[in-house]
Amino acid sequence: MELIASSGGVEVTDTNKSTTSGHEMVHLLRALVVQLDLFGANFAAQHQLHSTDVRALISLLDAERAGQPATPGWLGQQLGLNSASVTALIDRMEQRGLVVRERDMSDRRRVIIDVTDSAKNLGWSFFGPLIGQATDVLESFSPTQLTTIGEFLTKMSAAVEVTRGSQAPAD
Numbered sequence: 001m002e003l004i005a006s007s008g009g010v011e012v013t014d015t016n017k018s019t020t021s022g023h024e025m026v027h028l029l030r031a032l033v034v035q036l037d038l039f040g041a042n043f044a045a046q047h048q049l050h051s052t053d054v055r056a057l058i059s060l061l062d063a064e065r066a067g068q069p070a071t072p073g074w075l076g077q078q079l080g081l082n083s084a085s086v087t088a089l090i091d092r093m094e095q096r097g098l099v100v101r102e103r104d105m106s107d108r109r110r111v112i113i114d115v116t117d118s119a120k121n122l123g124w125s126f127f128g129p130l131i132g133q134a135t136d137v138l139e140s141f142s143p144t145q146l147t148t149i150g151e152f153l154t155k156m157s158a159a160v161e162v163t164r165g166s167q168a169p170a171d
Contacts, residue, residue: 029156043126049096055079056089057098057123060115069104070113080164098122 020028044054059078063070076086090113093099098119104110138146 039130046126047122050092052079052081052089053093053096053098056093057115057119060099060113061120061123064115071104071110072113075113093119 040054041051043049044051056075056079059075060070063074072083072086072090075090076083081089090099090101094101097116100114100116102112102114104112141149
């Protein structure tokens with residue numbers, strides 16, 4: 001299977017290969033990661049954001065969609081940052097109007113980081129077309145194939161997390 005970008009969107013063509021080896025799949029995945037990284041870097045450059053700010057914004061938006069309160073400690077874990085770096089990050093994002101700090105109503109000692117509507121609109125205006133293209137591509141797969149893709153992505157995320165954890169510097 002080959003994906004070809006065109007002005008009308010993404011075209012999926014069958015290259016008559018019945019199987020793709022594990023190594024070929026890893027190379028395809030790596031190529032996708034590079035493309036997504038470049039896409040995110042373009043967003044960061046256009047809006048004068050640090051790459052960490054973009055990753056933080058994505059993590060915070062994902063947490064909001066999942067209904068998970070995002071605390072500074074949680075954000076630090078997601079990004080692999082210490083508390084001083086998280087504080088500087090949140091300060092930067094707050095100054096840009098991307099996030100606000102709110103006290104947790106159930107535990108006033110705890111701070112929750114909320115993404116502003118302005119940040120959501122900014123992200124959607126840039127990433128929305130890519131999300132639309134991705135949705136179009138996914139609609140070309142059967143429910144069974146989508147289940148397999150979901151399982152693959154979940155297992156790959158877990159594999160990256162395990163490998164990243166085993167390579168973390170010692171404290």
